[in-house]
Amino acid sequence: MTSQTVEDHSRTPYQLPFPADALAEIVVPQAIPEDERAWVPQADNVWFRPLCLNRSQGYWVNLLRVRKSGVLSRHRHPQAVHGFVLKGRWRYLEHDWVAETGAYVFEAPGETHTLVVPEDVDEMITLFQVNGVMCYVDPWGEVTGYEDVFTKIDLCRKHYSAVGLGAEFVDEFIR
Ligand code: FE
Numbered sequence: 783m784t785s786q787t788v789e790d791h792s793r794t795p796y797q798l799p800f801p802a803d804a805l806a807e808i809v810v811p812q813a814i815p816e817d818e819r820a821w822v823p824q825a826d827n828v829w830f831r832p833l834c835l836n837r838s839q840g841y842w843v844n845l846l847r848v849r850k851s852g853v854l855s856r857h858r859h860p861q862a863v864h865g866f867v868l869k870g871r872w873r874y875l876e877h878d879w880v881a882e883t884g885a886y887v888f889e890a891p892g893e894t895h896t897l898v899v900p901e902d903v904d905e906m907i908t909l910f911q912v913n914g915v916m917c918y919v920d921p922w923g924e925v926t927g928y929e930d931v932f933t934k935i936d937l938c939r940k941h942y943s944a945v946g947l948g949a950e951f952v953d954e955f956i957r
Contacts, residue, residue: 805957808834813845814868814907819945822938827852832955833909835935841913842931846897848872849905854897856921857929861913863889870906872899881908894919 810833815821821829827849834843841861845868848854856875865887873880874895881887889895899906918927938952 858894
């Protein structure tokens, strides 16, 4: 009987270097931050917290926080959006469904919507991946402004600089 040992490699880490040009991972221990300064004001009662600002592929992943009476202005998405509701409840003026804690939402290219939080909800927090650009529009679709990963980065730099975290605080989220 041979005593050949078959080694079990199921828990052996990958042994080779990663590609030399691969970007570093991002790990955000407190995605929902204890430090209030990490939230970047966007409108009255609306803030975002960057997690991944992907300038190399033109998308961003952030937490959106909206408190009572906050409205995320009407905007059109030429590309898909993915959302996961972490806290609270919200809806779009353009749809009859309500997104509640635990819900996943796929927003198809071509969506135009206005996000509102019901009166009885103190706060909602939702993780969104937004691809490309969002175009702010009037009720008839005329574009009044836009946001993309670069305007997001600019907003972060200005805010983090103003609150004392330093403009470079945003760098850890950029790839
Ligand atoms: Fe949207």
